[in-house]
Amino acid sequence: MENLKNIFNENPKSSLEKVLDIISTMASKPSGFIGLAILIFHIILAITSPWFAPYDYKAINPSLMLNAPSSEFWFGTDSLGRDVFTRTILGGRTALTITFFGSIIALLWGGLLGIFCGLVGGRIDDVVMRIVDAFLSIPWILAMLLIVSLLGTTTEVLIPALGFFYGKGIVRVARAATHDVIAKDFIVSAKARGHSNISIIWNEILPNVRDAILVEGAMRWSWMLLGFSSLSFLGFGVSPPTPDWGLMISNARGLMSFAWWAVIAPIVGLSSLIIGINLTADAFAKALGIDRSTKAPV
Amino acid sequence: MFFLIFKRFILGLVTLFIVSLITFIGVEILPGDACTSYLEREAFGEALAACIKRLGLDIPAHERYISWAYNVIQGDFGYSLSGQMQINEVLGPRIKNSLVLASAAIIIGIPLALILGIITALWRDKMPDIIISTVAIFSMTIPEFISATLLILIVAIWLEWLPGIVIVPTDVTFFELLPNIILPVIAIAMIMTAHMARMVRSSVIQVMASDYIQMAILKGVPYWKMVFKHVLPNALLPAINVVALTIAWLLGGVVVTEVVFNYPGLGRLVIESISNRDLPVVQALGIILASIYVSINFIADLLTLMLNPRLKTLQTRK
Amino acid sequence: MNTNIQEIKDLSIGFKSQKGKQISILRNITTNIRKGETVGIVGESGSGKSTLALAMMGYIKHGLFTTGGECLFKSQDLLSLNNKELEDIRGRKIAMIPQNAGQALTPNLKIGYQIEEALKLHTDFSKAKREQKISELLNQVRLPSPSIMALRYPHELSGGQQQRVAVAMALAGNPELLLLDEPTTGLDVTTQAHVLELLKDLAKDTGTSMVYVSHDLGAIAQVCDRVIVMYSGEIVLEGPVRKILKEPIHPYTYGLLKSIPKLSLSGLPDSMPGSQPQPGNIGSGCSFYDRCNFSSDECKFKVPELEYLSEIDTSVRCFNHSELISKTSEQKITNELKKEIIIDEILDLKDVSISYAKQGIIDQFLNKVTDTNPTVKDINININKGETIALVGESGSGKSTILKSIAGLLKTKDGYIKFNKEKLLSGDLKKRNSDDLRSIQLIFQNPDESLNPNHTVEQILSQPLKLYFGLTGNKLKSSIAELLKKVRLGAFYMSRYPRQLSGGEKQRIAVARAFAARPDIILCDEVTSALDVSVQAAVLDLLQKLKEELGTTYVFVSHDLAVVKAISDRVAVLYQGRLCEIGPSKDVYQFPSHPYTEVLIGAVLEPDPDIRPKLVAEDIVEEKPPEIGCSFQGRCPRILGDKCRNETPPWQFGDNGNAIRCHIDIEELKIQQS
Ligand SMILES: Nc1ncnc2c1ncn2[C@@H]1O[C@H](COP(=O)(O)OP(=O)(O)OP(=O)(O)O)[C@@H](O)[C@H]1O
Ligand code: SF4
Ligand code: SF4
Numbered sequence A: 001m002e003n004l005k006n007i008f009n010e011n012p013k014s015s016l017e018k019v020l021d022i023i024s025t026m027a028s029k030p031s032g033f034i035g036l037a038i039l040i041f042h043i044i045l046a047i048t049s050p051w052f053a054p055y056d057y058k059a060i061n062p063s064l065m066l067n068a069p070s071s072e073f074w075f076g077t078d079s080l081g082r083d084v085f086t087r088t089i090l091g092g093r094t095a096l097t098i099t100f101f102g103s104i105i106a107l108l109w110g111g112l113l114g115i116f117c118g119l120v121g122g123r124i125d126d127v128v129m130r131i132v133d134a135f136l137s138i139p140w141i142l143a144m145l146l147i148v149s150l151l152g153t154t155t156e157v158l159i160p161a162l163g164f165f166y167g168k169g170i171v172r173v174a175r176a177a178t179h180d181v182i183a184k185d186f187i188v189s190a191k192a193r194g195h196s197n198i199s200i201i202w203n204e205i206l207p208n209v210r211d212a213i214l215v216e217g218a219m220r221w222s223w224m225l226l227g228f229s230s231l232s233f234l235g236f237g238v239s240p241p242t243p244d245w246g247l248m249i250s251n252a253r254g255l256m257s258f259a260w261w262a263v264i265a266p267i268v269g270l271s272s273l274i275i276g277i278n279l280t281a282d283a284f285a286k287a288l289g290i291d292r293s294t295k296a297p298v
Numbered sequence B: 001m002f003f004l005i006f007k008r009f010i011l012g013l014v015t016l017f018i019v020s021l022i023t024f025i026g027v028e029i030l031p032g033d034a035c036t037s038y039l040e041r042e043a044f045g046e047a048l049a050a051c052i053k054r055l056g057l058d059i060p061a062h063e064r065y066i067s068w069a070y071n072v073i074q075g076d077f078g079y080s081l082s083g084q085m086q087i088n089e090v091l092g093p094r095i096k097n098s099l100v101l102a103s104a105a106i107i108i109g110i111p112l113a114l115i116l117g118i119i120t121a122l123w124r125d126k127m128p129d130i131i132i133s134t135v136a137i138f139s140m141t142i143p144e145f146i147s148a149t150l151l152i153l154i155v156a157i158w159l160e161w162l163p164g165i166v167i168v169p170t171d172v173t174f175f176e177l178l179p180n181i182i183l184p185v186i187a188i189a190m191i192m193t194a195h196m197a198r199m200v201r202s203s204v205i206q207v208m209a210s211d212y213i214q215m216a217i218l219k220g221v222p223y224w225k226m227v228f229k230h231v232l233p234n235a236l237l238p239a240i241n242v243v244a245l246t247i248a249w250l251l252g253g254v255v256v257t258e259v260v261f262n263y264p265g266l267g268r269l270v271i272e273s274i275s276n277r278d279l280p281v282v283q284a285l286g287i288i289l290a291s292i293y294v295s296i297n298f299i300a301d302l303l304t305l306m307l308n309p310r311l312k313t314l315q316t317r318k
Numbered sequence C: 001m002n003t004n005i006q007e008i009k010d011l012s013i014g015f016k017s018q019k020g021k022q023i024s025i026l027r028n029i030t031t032n033i034r035k036g037e038t039v040g041i042v043g044e045s046g047s048g049k050s051t052l053a054l055a056m057m058g059y060i061k062h063g064l065f066t067t068g069g070e071c072l073f074k075s076q077d078l079l080s081l082n083n084k085e086l087e088d089i090r091g092r093k094i095a096m097i098p099q100n101a102g103q104a105l106t107p108n109l110k111i112g113y114q115i116e117e118a119l120k121l122h123t124d125f126s127k128a129k130r131e132q133k134i135s136e137l138l139n140q141v142r143l144p145s146p147s148i149m150a151l152r153y154p155h156e157l158s159g160g161q162q163q164r165v166a167v168a169m170a171l172a173g174n175p176e177l178l179l180l181d182e183p184t185t186g187l188d189v190t191t192q193a194h195v196l197e198l199l200k201d202l203a204k205d206t207g208t209s210m211v212y213v214s215h216d217l218g219a220i221a222q223v224c225d226r227v228i229v230m231y232s233g234e235i236v237l238e239g240p241v242r243k244i245l246k247e248p249i250h251p252y253t254y255g256l257l258k259s260i261p262k263l264s265l266s267g268l269p270d271s272m273p274g275s276q277p278q279p280g281n282i283g284s285g286c287s288f289y290d291r292c293n294f295s296s297d298e299c300k301f302k303v304p305e306l307e308y309l310s311e312i313d314t315s316v317r318c319f320n321h322s323e324l325i326s327k328t329s330e331q332k333i334t335n336e337l338k339k340e341i342i343i344d345e346i347l348d349l350k351d352v353s354i355s356y357a358k359q360g361i362i363d364q365f366l367n368k369v370t371d372t373n374p375t376v377k378d379i380n381i382n383i384n385k386g387e388t389i390a391l392v393g394e395s396g397s398g399k400s401t402i403l404k405s406i407a408g409l410l411k412t413k414d415g416y417i418k419f420n421k422e423k424l425l426s427g428d429l430k431k432r433n434s435d436d437l438r439s440i441q442l443i444f445q446n447p448d449e450s451l452n453p454n455h456t457v458e459q460i461l462s463q464p465l466k467l468y469f470g471l472t473g474n475k476l477k478s479s480i481a482e483l484l485k486k487v488r489l490g491a492f493y494m495s496r497y498p499r500q501l502s503g504g505e506k507q508r509i510a511v512a513r514a515f516a517a518r519p520d521i522i523l524c525d526e527v528t529s530a531l532d533v534s535v536q537a538a539v540l541d542l543l544q545k546l547k548e549e550l551g552t553t554y555v556f557v558s559h560d561l562a563v564v565k566a567i568s569d570r571v572a573v574l575y576q577g578r579l580c581e582i583g584p585s586k587d588v589y590q591f592p593s594h595p596y597t598e599v600l601i602g603a604v605l606e607p608d609p610d611i612r613p614k615l616v617a618e619d620i621v622e623e624k625p626p627e628i629g630c631s632f633q634g635r636c637p638r639i640l641g642d643k644c645r646n647e648t649p650p651w652q653f654g655d656n657g658n659a660i661r662c663h664i665d666i667e668e669l670k671i672q673q674s
């Protein structure tokens, strides 16, 4: 049916129109629409929140410790008397930024290495894939914790480290996609014409593996966010007093039997963002005709 | 077929070998060595020299690797820095506890995932599917530490049904442990079940669309017989490997969950040893967790090989 | 008494498009299947044949729904039954034999189990009786050693054997009506002829009614009593097989029959313009209007009704059918090609052998030759400038392998390939210079695979133009437009993606891309096999015209002997990677010929119920060529014994220019064959 739609579609589309097309397909299903809406809401919130945050996120005030939600402090205050609402609306910024750039790095190195392996095949491919497999078998959390504890929790450490550890899964996907494509006759045809390898990769292979890799990147983003918040939660992510949901949950957890608000607000923030990204990635995959539910989250 | 199994086995060993190299080299190239990281500000003079001597940091790296690897093969991971005890002794009870937790989650999770996956596939796009799939998306995407925290808040604090935090010594008996593990098991099983159910669903749907299922229908095979004889064996086979990968991936989630519940397993040891900068223990943990991953995948390969008629008959023909 | 086993009344089936529009794929189908008769349903891909056949079992595919009408099996409407009731009918009263048995047998269940399952469901035999019946059924479909077969898994059988198992399974329930959806498509010619023979015998022996769905009029002609012709979801013609195939009174059928290449004719068949409209894209008048040579004004706005002409027992959907009554499909040789061969060698394949076997590391190191029995061996062919030489043979005969090595995609193991008399072509693509690469171009079987789905037609065609001639800007654009014109497509196609083109249009783009390089030689690998017959004729015609205009040489690979006869000047027959016969095509198709050529020609199905195939050899599948002796020894009906098994046969030359590789004396062959 997809085909039929395209047959009636006479005019060629510019890239912008294509992107808009994909977005409108994504938004045409309720789950995709909700996902996109949540994601856009979070992005806007992250960009604009510093301007309308009602209080100073790091102002400690012992006299205001653990106040229940009120008209003054909408979400109450935490154990140091800081406004939970302020900290909640600011709490996604670091995570969003770090994981966004982290995914781009993951996408770049994972995609390129995967395509390379798919192309050269043979021994080099075998060796690289063995190493990637070995990295896959070390739990990400152990490796990340080790790196962060030895190198520190700065952005300059976190972005490349996350990018590296979440890119190895992309290597596999990109390699498999490349393998599928290079067996096709249009590649054989280009080879027989005598095009250079670079031109074959650029013109024939990239456009055909692009979708699979992009979808993979979108998925990585949501997993990376999950991983990053787990690090924060364990105390190895953002350093205090910067507000961050993972860290806020971890701090407020011990007192939640009498100050549940301090833990619920960041939970809602983080869960909604992760669900938003996930639904969006799902809808994105569907719009490009890729089924992502068959894949393991490695 | 024997050859294939053997090959997989060797590949698994190669992977482990590379893992040991990676962990070893990783620790080498990161700034500081085991002793300076561990001792931090006290890393000078006699304490440092004693530590270096004890860990053999004064001999060249490759020799150190060889002797370390040699000991590991014999099951000896050396000494922990903080506890001043044999790593094996530290690990033993922790492994047992984590194993209890993980196996409970797997024993509950796999059958549940199968049932839910099959139901959602057979009632695709109908009410049962829509409801289960929506719930699955939620439980799959929300991080373990959030679901665990919420579980504690609701079940332990508000309802007061179960203990929220595990406060037991490392070496408790199984029955003392039991009431304590219910919540952690739920937290882990939830996310795992959701992942696997989704994969089973799409695999079943794919098989349902195949020519041979259409043929079975046209042959007049009753619906449930078709599902059990024609659909499931073919749908579950490719799912095995993906399920294995998912289980292995969730090892990371187990770490976080153990911390939330203060559960005395491997996961908490990970955090403890890293906070203490006890690098020998970290290395040992890397190898052990990787071996678990490799074994799970090896078992999945074995199962696939045994169940796939295409591979089963290879040897009878040749 | 009702003589109809199935009656279909005004059946329409459709689906909802993404925009919610209802699009119909079957419109007002009304027809009857009589007891004991075999009815053929023909039509191009997408005409709705399979949908109709499935509806006859009360089965509607996921995503489709009926919009009216009924399907009566013995006066019971199948479309109104629930699943339970249908289970009782399916397999027991009506059984289906699927197109691709390889995919239609459940992979994890043994053959025996799958047949027994059908027996269990539809008979009340005891276990012992069932086992005996399984053997009987497997015997009936002529499978060797049934007891061993029953224990095999589907993937352990060859394509022909799988198809037979599917037949056995369908017969298990002793059905009154058998539906066959393209049961022989995808099988080799000889296997296909054997399966058809089997089906015909079964129909005779059991008296079962059959519905035979196929796009191949040759197969229909062999087995059917009556034929239904479908075109874009409608029945356009229905009647007795002889009437339909010899005096078709519908313009579509008339044109279709003329577009089929036949062994009894030489020269290219007439082609039919255009292609079948997509569902949802059908105009307000007759659906064939755009392609019709007999149309009148009325046709454009009014849909013709299916009209029954009792004197010839035929139904036809056409306003102007009376114009065709006087015409018959007898074809005159209108497009006879001049096929003189001028010796002017452009390509010389000398003792070429090609092996897919990978050398182990150690053997590579020792430079040891490990493969003594390569896939392709001892190929000697010289090709003249401007001729079309065809390579024919069944699947696995190494046709594409040879093409690939000419193109430089595969290294030859032994021998060499010489271009333009003096130049040795390197087996390594990277070592060939740009001009050599340009001179030899490839066209592939399946345009879906050979055109990059993410490129527009413009991008596709600009690749060779940029690479070889460095064209850019307006020059590039105008060259592309010119190329499109050459393959009879408008310049507006430039901005289209392959998915927006029909199969025939895609293949034209592939042809244009090859010609863009201004090559001397074009290697055509099964270029028409993926196309519908009516489109195939047009592509063949295009290739021929371009060749006459530009003097290009074609190396044309095909498994279809009739197509090869139509287009080629010379033919080389291959079996298991070894040459059997080579010569001018008009001679190869005459006797004496090599025993394998004889088998191949005998198995060709002509769209004429009065020409029957001659089945001389068994349709066994060989996995590897024999190490010594004649390559065809395993299946040769004329085998001489040890001589053929141990000695490589010599080349012998016939009077009319063909060369045959056989131990039997050529004069002797002539006597035996005539
Ligand atoms: N599930 C579906 N949803 C939408 N369209 C469909 C569906 N199944 C088939 N079609 C369309 O219905 C038309 C008829 O399909 P059908 O399979 O009956 O054709 P056919 O004559 O058997 O073709 P072929 O020779 O390729 O087997 C085609 O245009 C096809 O694209
Ligand atoms: S009705 Fe008209 S357009 Fe249609 S087939 Fe007949 S003559 Fe041609
Ligand atoms: S050489 Fe012998 S086996 Fe070969 S084709 Fe001639 S008769 Fe048959």
Ligand SMILES: [Mg+2]
Binding pocket: C049, C050, C051, C181
């Ligand atoms: Mg069909």
